[in-house]
Amino acid sequence: MAEFLSQYVVLVVLGICLCLGYIIKHSISFIPNKFIPLILGVVGIILNIWINDWTITPEILLGGMASGLASTGAFELVRNITGRPETTASLTQENTK
Numbered sequence: 001m002a003e004f005l006s007q008y009v010v011l012v013v014l015g016i017c018l019c020l021g022y023i024i025k026h027s028i029s030f031i032p033n034k035f036i037p038l039i040l041g042v043v044g045i046i047l048n049i050w051i052n053d054w055t056i057t058p059e060i061l062l063g064g065m066a067s068g069l070a071s072t073g074a075f076e077l078v079r080n081i082t083g084r085p086e087t088t089a090s091l092t093q094e095n096t097k
Helices: 002-008 011-027 033-051 058-082 088-095
Strands: none
Touching: 002 058, 011 033, 011 058, 033 058
């Protein structure tokens, strides 16, 4: 698995998607969380095509998608390690159960 990540994840794309995902999650409330991976996958593909001089190959598509989706995984990993709850709304719902 580590070989796959080092071969296909593009750090620049991952970083941009991580920042974009954070902004979407915390600032744009009308976009449901379930659509964030889809958005970041598409943005990752577009960014990776742009970085590669607008060349489209299966490897470039896979690299962009893997980088965009890896950014959502990286966000969740950091959130789980730090132990921070997702939102105050989720805390309120858990307290009422």
